[in-house]
Amino acid sequence: MVEIAKALIKAQSEMSDAKKNAKNPFLKNSYADLNAIREAVIPVLNENKIAVLQPMVEINGEMYIKTLLLHESGESIESLTKVVVSKQNDAQNQGSGITYARRYGLQSLLNVGAVDDDGNKASAPSPQKDWATTEILKTAKTKGFTIEDVKKKYKVRQEQEEEFSTL
16 A cells, blocks of 8 residues: 555645535534535545545445545445435435435545634534424425434424324
């Protein structure tokens, strides 16, 4: 792995963080989507003779995205990111899971951040939560979020939790 290591060191020294270009209306935060990550890394990797492949692979009945960095010398580095879906047999949900795994697999393997990263919010004190509304519950349900996801952001009454399961 001598050649790919040299090329990767050079590429990382030339890379910049991805620009946050997308908004999550449910969580009300911004993030760098897959295209922003690709725009930040692939041209620099290619200039350093490194290609990126992200095929799906099945291991023990579970789906993963393999992020593979392939150098012109034939040397490679790879990582696996599990594809997580909340609804089985739902093409849109599976597509979201694949995109999510591709984005985080590529970002993680290359140690690429995002400008204005919200990672420091995790250590900040939790703000007071608002009560979930019926509209928030409907939006969350149609976007594939679970009631547990809603509870992370909003306070939920028992009757709302029961209502969520019938939406």
